[in-house]
Amino acid sequence: MKLVILGAGEAFHDSKTNISILASGATNMLVDCGYNVPQKLWKIHPDKDFLDAVFISHFHADHVSGLPMLIMRMRQDKRTKALTLIGPEGFEKSFRELYDLIYKGFFEINGFPIKFIEVKEGDTLAIGDLSLKFTEADHLKGTPQFVPTMAIRISNPEGSVCYSSDTTYTERIPQLAMSCDVLIHDAYMPADSEYHKRMPAHSSPRDAGRAAAHSGAKRLVLFNTHRSFDGKEDLLLSEVKQEFDGEVIIPNEGQSFEI
Numbered sequence: 001m002k003l004v005i006l007g008a009g010e011a012f013h014d015s016k017t018n019i020s021i022l023a024s025g026a027t028n029m030l031v032d033c034g035y036n037v038p039q040k041l042w043k044i045h046p047d048k049d050f051l052d053a054v055f056i057s058h059f060h061a062d063h064v065s066g067l068p069m070l071i072m073r074m075r076q077d078k079r080t081k082a083l084t085l086i087g088p089e090g091f092e093k094s095f096r097e098l099y100d101l102i103y104k105g106f107f108e109i110n111g112f113p114i115k116f117i118e119v120k121e122g123d124t125l126a127i128g129d130l131s132l133k134f135t136e137a138d139h140l141k142g143t144p145q146f147v148p149t150m151a152i153r154i155s156n157p158e159g160s161v162c163y164s165s166d167t168t169y170t171e172r173i174p175q176l177a178m179s180c181d182v183l184i185h186d187a188y189m190p191a192d193s194e195y196h197k198r199m200p201a202h203s204s205p206r207d208a209g210r211a212a213a214h215s216g217a218k219r220l221v222l223f224n225t226h227r228s229f230d231g232k233e234d235l236l237l238s239e240v241k242q243e244f245d246g247e248v249i250i251p252n253e254g255q256s257f258e259i
């Protein structure tokens with residue numbers, strides 16, 4: 001399986017692409033599709049039939065708002081092959097509403113079948129040669145801003161990758177990621193940041209390191225680091241190292257891994 005990090009940026013970064021991961025091989029799946037992701041994908045895979053499935057971890061704009069654009073271009077390019085869309089509970093209703101708000105009436109005339117699958121804690125799925133497993137992330141739990149958010153593990157016979165999505169630290173993530181090749185984990189701001197006290201939304205680099213250590217992952221990839229920490233990568237890495245002594249990567253856009 002080839003893994004491409006299309007983007008790893010936080011929602012409001014002035015130049016970085018929203019977090020998005022492409023798992024490709026016999027089956028091609030996109031994981032999250034924020035507002036600036038489609039152009040990154042079209043640049044390397046313009047083929048209308050390239051994607052078999054898209055997983056949306058939760059209904060925040062930097063994770064879902066590019067997906068209608070992907071589908072509109074597939075329609076223009078006259079795709080006929082079916083597409084599977086996977087998301088948390090309530091995803092289909094929310095996505096149809098979003099689509100209808102920005103391209104009224106177009107979802108019904110896309111010209112190709114779209115199958116929705118909604119997943120919950122502990123669910124497993126097979127999409128082509130990919131085995132998928134899901135667990136709940138803890139993103140804004142207990143607040144009026146809560147949205148259901150799912151983490152995913154993607155495996156094929158060659159290996160596995162786990163993506164935490166946006167989450168505070170939860171032991172469910174290392175359990176999902178147990179002995180995986182690559183763990184991609186939220187690392188928004190250092191552990192002592194005021195932000196974490198105000199908003200139970202994201203993890204620190206130390207949390208990411210702890211999740212990697214508890215899972216036994218071979219590599220840890222950080223994403224979602226706040227723009228105010230650009231150029232302070234050493235600070236982030238030193239915090240991770242308090243918990244995890246394996247390989248840690250702050251990815252460049254388009255960086256790929258063979259698993």
Ligand SMILES: [Zn+2]
Binds near residue numbers: 058139166
């Ligand atoms: Zn979010």
